[in-house]
Amino acid sequence: MDSLLLAKIQFGFTAGFHFLFPPTTFGLTLIILIFESLYLKSKNELSKKISSFLVKILAVVFVMGVATGIVLEFAFGNNWAEYSRMVGDIFGAPLAAEGVFAFFLESVFLGILLFGRSKVSKKAYWWSAFLVFFGSHLSGVWIIIANSWMQTPAGYKIEGGRALLTNFFQAAFNPSTIPRYLHTVAGGWITGSLVAAAIAAWYLRKKRHLEFAKPLLRVSLAVFIVVSILQLGLGHYHSVQVAETQPEKMAAFEALWKTEDGAPMAIFGIPDEANQKTYAYIGIPKFLSFLIHFDPNARILGLNEFPDDEKPRVLIPFASYHLMILFGLIFILVSLIAIVLFMKKRIYETQWYLKLLLLLIPLPYLANEMGWVAAEVGRQPWAVYKVLKTADAASLTVPAGNILFSLILFVVVYALIGVVGISILLRLIRKGPEETVSEGY
């Protein structure tokens, strides 16, 4: 295997594994903040207990995020040295800013959340919960800025073979930053709230810690319902931006081989790259044109408009984009059922629904990963859209054997960490809030 392919696999694997944790953190820190706010207002010991329990869960998720995140801070130098040289003038700054503004904040105040309940005032503890929430979301801002600049670069000029910053705010708030950030954070809130709701559902099914589980289910499902529905709009907003700023990516998402006036939106299909055809295609006529331009007859550019060496492959972006949408629609359906059950006041007793919540746990993770795969594979062959090809971004001096060696180690070590991490989380949940609520590890 050649070193470029190995470098791609290694980045995909390490970044994809890391991306299991930050979205969970987004959602959990939000729910912790809600319960800390309730506790601050009502002095209800139950809210405090719920928050302390979730902090324990968060700590495990957080260290796995830290452990796998360190790798990515250095991955650009390790495997993508030419990328680093070419665009480091712009790409490095958000990574450094993430450290200065976000990592310190998250780490320091998580230290207080984990170890400091008895050492600081109630107000200071609430502020710590807020700053962990704020810090993790700020970290997301910087990393989405960096990644969005690769999608829709702005605020730069090319000089001497390097991209140089000309306007920081244009580079930071490039055309895709805001839609991508909102979409990603909403994905995280869906993930974290579903995990919290599923924990509560498990207790309710086991008839354990009922007093504890009911408010947890209520609050997390409320977040889940609101954000799942909101995500429909945010996803739409982001898709419209992609269609406008990276039309070949949208064409790949929809397997739109030829430009069409009144393009359909695919529901199902098996794209065949070689023959420029989609087998078993099912689509909603004119719906893509309608969604993007609010005009069922609007023209959408097809893949035929773009040179062969400047457009993405179709199968993976197509499949991952549509799976993500499918999962998003499932979340809305699950939310609507929850609304009905809430209104009938039967949410805590409906066993099949509680079981459904448990079974759903993998789904938001898959949705996050699919969205990320669609975004990044859909950006190919570019590392930075229309600026630098991925093939020209890899390190020149790292032999394929070295990358293969590190890749094997990453797979083994991450598998170990993943298995132990999940078993620890399950044990914490099984032990329940009574025994886990102590300070420290």
Add this chain to the structure above:
Amino acid sequence: METWDTLRYIWFVLIGVLLLGYSILDGFDLGIGTLFRVLGKKAEERDAMVKSIGPVWDGNEVWLLTGGGALFAAFPHAYATVFSGFYLALMVVLFSLIFRAVSLEFRAQDTKRKGFWEGAFIVGSFLPALLFGVALGNVVVGVPLDTTMNYTGTIFTLLRPFPLVLGLLGLMAFLMQGSTYAAAKVEGLVQERARKTAKLIWNGYALFLILAFAATLIYIPGVITKVMAWFFVALTICALGVLRNALSKAKDGLAFMMSSLAFVGLWGIIGAIHFPNLVKANNDPVFSLTIYNASSSELTLKVMLIIALVGMPIVIGYTIYLYKIFKGKIQIESSS
């Protein structure tokens, strides 16, 4: 051009300051990790050591991440050359840091494999504590580079006398930082052992400082005339002198402060003899990466400076707050 150069000087110093912050802060938990079984014979003693660093180690490690990010942003070529060139050595550091990051949480929760995770914490602390100095020694003494600024050596190129001496000196400095912190922060037998260990390490520290001094005179030409370097040599020697005294009088707090001050001296020496180089080329000096040919644009350095000036005082403020909350000594609680 002049402002640009000023910004380049500033970023050379600021990256040094970030690495200094890392050495002082994460230094003590790297040291505690390496000496975990030496200072803590019983499980409850080790629990107390974990407690002494529990709330702070993660924030300490962010100094390294921020240093790496700042190097990327300010001197992308240096970041690219070092991390691709020293690939295998850095993978060892990365895997150490991965294991280390999860080890404390997993040690407490995954009780069946407590010993394994303790081992991960120890090895994951020891290897970076040793290898940071080796990596630094290489960029200071010089490595083979080509016209595209890329490293042309192998992993064995990195194992030369000067980098190895610097690696061992760095290890001693981290062990000193860890043992003086343990003496100042934990009570009982851990404190006693930490005091004894620190005295032993002091001898190794002094030995490798002398060896590093000699190696520098041999391998780095023209170093004698650098006045700033001599100033920091004097500072380091003074710090180690006062440290020796503090150790024999069991003044734990002072010993930790002096161990930290010695890091200021060491980083000062490195900065003074290395400036304006970032990665020196030993095949032909024109290939060296310097703050001039490896830096980002003036605008990026300016934006980054604003970010640092706004952000770092706040970071330092709440870091002090964190340490104040968790001040006081940790008692060894017998396990129930």
